[in-house]
Amino acid sequence: MSQYDVVICGGGVIGGSVAYALSRNQDLKIALVDYKNPGNASRASAGGLWAMGESTGLGCGVILFKTLSKQLQEGADVSQAEGMKPHIMPKPFFDLAMMSNAMYPALNQELLEKHGVDMRFEKTGLKFVLFDQYDRIYAEHIAAAVPDRQQHIRWLDRDTLLSEEPNISREAIGAMEFDTDHQINPYRLNDAYVEAARQNGVDLYLNTKITGIERQGNRVTAVQTSRGKLNCGMIINAGGAWAEQISLWATGMQMPVFPVKGQVLVSEKLPKILNGCITTSDCYIAQKDNGEILIGSTTEERGYDTSTDLTLLKQLAQGATKSIPQLRDMNIKRCWAGLRPGSPDELPILGPMPGVEGYMNACGHFRTGMLTSAITGKLLNELVRGESTSVDISPFLYDRFLNERGKWWVNITSKPACNLGEVC
Numbered sequence: 001m002s003q004y005d006v007v008i009c010g011g012g013v014i015g016g017s018v019a020y021a022l023s024r025n026q027d028l029k030i031a032l033v034d035y036k037n038p039g040n041a042s043r044a045s046a047g048g049l050w051a052m053g054e055s056t057g058l059g060c061g062v063i064l065f066k067t068l069s070k071q072l073q074e075g076a077d078v079s080q081a082e083g084m085k086p087h088i089m090p091k092p093f094f095d096l097a098m099m100s101n102a103m104y105p106a107l108n109q110e111l112l113e114k115h116g117v118d119m120r121f122e123k124t125g126l127k128f129v130l131f132d133q134y135d136r137i138y139a140e141h142i143a144a145a146v147p148d149r150q151q152h153i154r155w156l157d158r159d160t161l162l163s164e165e166p167n168i169s170r171e172a173i174g175a176m177e178f179d180t181d182h183q184i185n186p187y188r189l190n191d192a193y194v195e196a197a198r199q200n201g202v203d204l205y206l207n208t209k210i211t212g213i214e215r216q217g218n219r220v221t222a223v224q225t226s227r228g229k230l231n232c233g234m235i236i237n238a239g240g241a242w243a244e245q246i247s248l249w250a251t252g253m254q255m256p257v258f259p260v261k262g263q264v265l266v267s268e269k270l271p272k273i274l275n276g277c278i279t280t281s282d283c284y285i286a287q288k289d290n291g292e293i294l295i296g297s298t299t300e301e302r303g304y305d306t307s308t309d310l311t312l313l314k315q316l317a318q319g320a321t322k323s324i325p326q327l328r329d330m331n332i333k334r335c336w337a338g339l340r341p342g343s344p345d346e347l348p349i350l351g352p353m354p355g356v357e358g359y360m361n362a363c364g365h366f367r368t369g370m371l372t373s374a375i376t377g378k379l380l381n382e383l384v385r386g387e388s389t390s391v392d393i394s395p396f397l398y399d400r401f402l403n404e405r406g407k408w409w410v411n412i413t414s415k416p417a418c419n420l421g422e423v424c
């Protein structure tokens with residue numbers, strides 16, 4: 001029977017990052033347990049490190065704009081577009097995302113030099129490509145909503161956009177770019193964390209199911225797995241969209257984390273046709289390090305369903321060909337669906353659980369788990385060691401869902417802002 005200081009439940013980017021951060025000092029005995037459930041989010045991801053984009057409602061949040069824009073085009077006048085408000089994430093999340101984003105250049109270098117693993121970090125910027133006056137108004141609202149981040153916003157007129165991205169449609173009228181927003185390869189980031197953790201002495205239990213968690217009184221004592229029992233001083237719940245089951249076993253408490261399906265399509269490898277990442281009101285488009293063009297993504301609540309749907313994929317493809325006409329000739333290599341770990345307020349759930357010892361949350365990262373994995377690892381390392389955290393984590397504690405009687409005050413069935421079943 002094995003005895004560990006910490007058992008990490010879930011080996012996606014979040015569990016991987018936590019394992020790596022905890023193992024840097026090589027002073028704790030750590031196990032990471034993962035069974036790749038179909039729909040594991042880290043392998044489904046686009047790999048965008050879009051801190052400004054995702055915090056200001058671009059990427060997935062752009063559906064909000066798209067719906068409003070469509071309504072306006074169907075009858076309202078431009079002055080009504082003034083009422084369109086981008087979905088700006090709360091300041092604590094914005095700060096967290098920016099801080100995490102800033103960690104990647106050094107983290108990339110460290111993982112390469114010390115561990116020989118490569119997340120394929122690329123400085124790309126993220127361009128919101130504008131096609132009409134509504135796009136422009138929406139972009140102006142975004143810029144106005146983040147007055148303290150103007151230094152990261154660059155406006156490109158049509159000629160500049162086309163000189164920097166010659167394959168963008170001649171129909172585009174310009175772009176707003178966030179110069180901080182970059183990309184990695186999501187599989188490689190996940191594998192890099194896990195391999196570096198292994199090199200630091202973490203025991204990997206891969207293809208291993210967690211089947212239960214033992215407690216004595218209010219303290220977690222062991223993790224039961226398909227490969228036997230792992231005794232431990234602490235567990236970390238990094239179970240992605242399956243985090244609630246782990247919480248129920250470990251704490252007896254429900255966890256408001258639920259699967260939010262995202263469908264993506266990927267082209268065959270193409271010569272370089274994009275210099276940076278692109279987002280529009282239809283979709284986002286990123287050319288990955290191997291030349292494939294990734295087009296994403298839907299936001300749907302379909303439980304643990306990971307099937308793909310031609311109608312929605314077609315909408316994504318149409319959005320992509322509108323932006324880059326030459327994609328009409330591309331061959332689709334693969335499409336898939338992944339399950340984001342959603343939370344009611346779209347914020348991750350980090351840190352301890354009231355009344356339970358030996359348990360920490362690292363879940364609910366919704367659509368930005370790639371981006372926020374670096375800071376999550378750092379924070380969980382500080383929490384496990386009882387150190388003060390580099391960020392005030394109170395906005396991310398589970399307690400935010402509880403009233404003074406310890407009961408949930410939020411409706412846990414309330415969902416993120418994106419319209420479901422639509423392309424965003």
Ligand SMILES: Cc1cc2nc3c(=O)[nH]c(=O)nc-3n(C[C@H](O)[C@H](O)[C@H](O)COP(=O)(O)OP(=O)(O)OC[C@H]3O[C@@H](n4cnc5c(N)ncnc54)[C@H](O)[C@@H]3O)c2cc1C
Nearest residue numbers: 010012014035037041042046048210240262338369370371
């Ligand atoms: C289509 C799509 C596009 C995305 N694009 C981006 C993006 O561009 N940028 C970005 O930052 N984020 C993006 N995301 C979000 C990001 O992928 C997630 O936030 C992140 O991967 C969550 O990581 P995780 O480790 O919490 O979950 P996961 O990667 O799902 O990992 C959890 C793991 O725990 C395992 N597990 C659960 N229960 C058990 C059990 N009982 N026993 C053993 N193992 C268990 C699961 O099988 C899984 O392997 C995207 C997500 C999707 C679906």
